[in-house]
Amino acid sequence: MKRKVAIIDTLGAHGGAFHFYTFGQSIGLINSAVDVSLYTNNETTNPRITGLKFFSFYKDVFASESKITNGVQWIIGSIQSIFHARFSGISIFHFHIFYTNVLVLFSLLLVKLLFGKVVLTIHDVSSFANSSDSSIIGSMIYKLTDLILTHNEFSKSEIVKINPTLSSCIYIVPHGNYIPFIHVQNDKEKSRQHLGIPNEKKVLLFFGMIKKVKGLDVLLHALKNVIKENPDVLLLIAGKPWENDFSNYQRIIDENNLSDYCLLHTKFIPHADVEHYYCAADLVVLPYNKIFQSGVLMMTLSYGKPTLVSDLPPLKEVVTDMQTAFLFESENPISLAEKLNLILLDPGKLEQVRINGEKLINTKYDWNEIGRQTKLAYQSLY
Numbered sequence: 489m490k491r492k493v494a495i496i497d498t499l500g501a502h503g504g505a506f507h508f509y510t511f512g513q514s515i516g517l518i519n520s521a522v523d524v525s526l527y528t529n530n531e532t533t534n535p536r537i538t539g540l541k542f543f544s545f546y547k548d549v550f551a552s553e554s555k556i557t558n559g560v561q562w563i564i565g566s567i568q569s570i571f572h573a574r575f576s577g578i579s580i581f582h583f584h585i586f587y588t589n590v591l592v593l594f595s596l597l598l599v600k601l602l603f604g605k606v607v608l609t610i611h612d613v614s615s616f617a618n619s620s621d622s623s624i625i626g627s628m629i630y631k632l633t634d635l636i637l638t639h640n641e642f643s644k645s646e647i648v649k650i651n652p653t654l655s656s657c658i659y660i661v662p663h664g665n666y667i668p669f670i671h672v673q674n675d676k677e678k679s680r681q682h683l684g685i686p687n688e689k690k691v692l693l694f695f696g697m698i699k700k701v702k703g704l705d706v707l708l709h710a711l712k713n714v715i716k717e718n719p720d721v722l723l724l725i726a727g728k729p730w731e732n733d734f735s736n737y738q739r740i741i742d743e744n745n746l747s748d749y750c751l752l753h754t755k756f757i758p759h760a761d762v763e764h765y766y767c768a769a770d771l772v773v774l775p776y777n778k779i780f781q782s783g784v785l786m787m788t789l790s791y792g793k794p795t796l797v798s799d800l801p802p803l804k805e806v807v808t809d810m811q812t813a814f815l816f817e818s819e820n821p822i823s824l825a826e827k828l829n830l831i832l833l834d835p836g837k838l839e840q841v842r843i844n845g846e847k848l849i850n851t852k853y854d855w856n857e858i859g860r861q862t863k864l865a866y867q868s869l870y
Contacts, residue, residue, distance in 0.1 A: 500532030516859020
């Protein structure tokens with residue numbers, strides 16, 4: 489008999505592309521002979537994956553401006569999803585955690601009351617958005633958990649620091665690629681025309697939600713030293729600012745006379761346009777100050793683009809400097825500028841690193857391999 493699993497994805501397509509992660513996870517598990525049901529919201533379109541049972545009981549969980557209304561919809565969605573799954577013979581409930589709060593706690597309590605097994609994939613060990621998260625709630629959530637999956641050794645070690653007793657129930661399963669869900673655009677001239685970028689520019693891309701921990705300020709401070717040697721460089725900034733506040737970055741641009749070297753698309757980027765941003769870029773730069781795992785890194789490699797990333801431990805577990813990516817010293821704009829100038833002077837090396845990165849993402853981070861590893865982790869539950 490196939491093992492049955494319910495993947496609970498309340499976030500789905502809301503505000504980004506996380507639904508591709510759970511779609512990929514579903515594909516990998518199904519190809520490993522696991523019976524998968526996916527429970528999510530109305531913003532997430534049914535991917536029509538063969539063998540996947542798809543439900544949208546969370547409905548419009550993020551639609552209201554009222555947190556209370558959204559919270560009530562979350563509770564209703566959890567009750568419907570968890571009861572539906574449990575009475576369909578499912579005993580493993582796989583949640584994806586970006587934060588800990590009372591709503592997550594409610595869902596896990598409900599699973600345990602129905603004698604189910606709780607599996608958590610921890611995407612952020614601690615919430616970047618809210619430093620006042622209750623440690624009591626977090627502790628209760630961990631106590632209710634039967635199995636924890638993290639993407640790397642760094643995240644595992646951070647969790648163990650918080651609660652050493654969890655060490656034995658943590659398994660490392662990497663973040664998979666986005667290759668099944670994207671269209672790779674290869675016509676750079678077409679993409680640059682679409683975005684209004686001159687063909688002769690060397691384009692650096694900063695892509696994704698603009699938060700303090702993403703290090704855009706470090707990149708802007710580095711840019712002033714890059715344009716001295718590479719005046720044909722253009723920094724394309726694509727993504728919505730956190731809480732709609734771009735003022736600090738605009739100040740750096742103005743103070744350093746960088747306006748002519750920056751193209752600001754500070755807005756939510758629709759999925760249909762994402763391929764053009766990556767195609768238009770010569771190099772994707774991820775100058776993060778703090779991260780537990782980067783979906784943008786996996787997306788960049790999936791689009792077959794070379795990338796320059798900060799030397800944070802979780803990123804170094806994915807890529808190797810001068811082989812599958814380029815690395816610089818985190819939070820150091822001088823190091824970043826020096827590496828950018830080095831890269832831009834050696835297009836041959838840039839291409840070789842791009843090819844190596846593309847090979848890496850197609851093999852080690854294939855969803856069938858991720859599914860196999862996840863199924864092995866599930867087997868520890870029984």
